[in-house]
Amino acid sequence: MKNNFEQYASIPLKQYSNRVWRTYEGGALIDKWKQVTPEVDGSMPEEWIMSTVTARGNGRPENEGLSLVETPSGTHSLKELVASNKELYLGKALADKFGTTGVLIKMLDSKERLTIQVHPDKNYARTMLNSAFGKTESWYVLNKREVNGEKSVIYMGFKEGVTKEQWETLFVNQDIEGMLGCLHKIEVNPGDAYMIYGGVPHAIGSGCFLMEVQEPTDYTMRVEKITPAGLEISDELIHQGVGEQNMLDCFHYDGCSYEEALKRWKVSPKTIDSSDTHTLNTIFNETHTDCFGLSELDLNGEHSIKANGSFFVAVIYFGEGSITCGGKEYSFSQGDEIFFSAAIDEVVFTSKIESKILLCYPPK
Secondary structure (H helix, E strand, O other): OOOOOOHHHHHOEEEOOOOEEEOOOOHHHHHHHHHOOOOEEEEOEEEEEEEOOOOOOOOOOOOOOEEEEEEOOEEEHOOOHHHHOOOHHHOOOHHHHOEEEEEEEEEEEEOOOOOOOEOOOOOHHHHHHHOOOOOEEEEEEEEEOEOEEEEOOOEEEEOOOOHHHHHHHHHOOOOOOHHHEEEEEOOOOOEEEEEOOOOOOOEOOOOEEEEEEEOOOOOOEEOOOOOOOOOOOOOHHHOOOOOOHHHHOOOOOOOHHHHHHHHHHOOOOOEEEEEEEEEEEEEEOOOOOOOOOEEEEEEEOEEEEEEOOOOOEEEEEEEEEEEEEOOOOEEOOOOOEEEEEEOOOOEEEEEEEEEEEEEEEOOO
16 A cells, blocks of 8 residues: 655654764764763764765665654655655755755764865766765854864865865875865864855864754765774775766865955854744855755744745754644654654744754755
8 A cells, every 4th residue: 555655744753863874983972962871982973864865885784874754654764755745845946946855964973083075066066976966065063072182173175375286196195194284274162153165175173063964965075095093995985986086176276364264164153033032043044055054043932933935854952842833732852853844834843941953944
């Protein structure tokens, strides 16, 4: 008998835990956020949220990365629910343009520095990877920790004067310190927000716990063949099948000063609505990118979110309370990841205790 998945578009859909293997270690702060003990660092340092795409990696499970959600009839993948009626779940504009969510959300916790990498912009993705999506992404820092006495930092963008020829020589020689020296090193704190556009070289340092909202691909070009912890990286994960020379063309060689780097990529959240019971801040929006959006709702009472023609995702960073939609009430608590389809006209969040809710939106 065919499943009637369309009926679930009218209710909040909570995701089950969706940890994903990566080439670096971390994850203890995800355990802490999820209130799971013991809090352990390991090879599953990312939580993928409302994902309809699979992770890339040799020897990994076929459907790793796909999100599973809770419904009255049991567990189903978000991908199959969306496929049952794209317009109902996604909204007409998104269904017509992409036919998919158009966004991928991650929680990421690094115990070690991630490899120096770059993601494709849309033009490179289209011509070299036959993909409608590149991998422009964003980082919103939620927490940090010192690891082996090192402060939490990120590396982003070429310094002035770095050329492709210089970068290629450093890559061929695997001069890691030389490559890191070509990038701006920026100390980060909770509340900091950065855009990482396709083509911009970057690396997340150790001790960073952040939300990453991005285009829905897993295309990553890496220039380190061995991770800081000593894991050898396969050729596929180095250049994604395009070859090392083409991989080097993915980088944008438009270096700048430290001050210009912050001006280009650091984002200042802005309050767009507030009352005695809530503050709504926009973090990433159409002034930064048309690929996705992120807002933050600090709630100590009640706040209503009206439909805007597409779905959205709520991630409960802390707090607990209730959700009212369609005349029914549902609970939320710290660690919940909740999908609201385009079919839902209004969602009312009511906090039982003070709450922080991260609201993620698809492309415009």
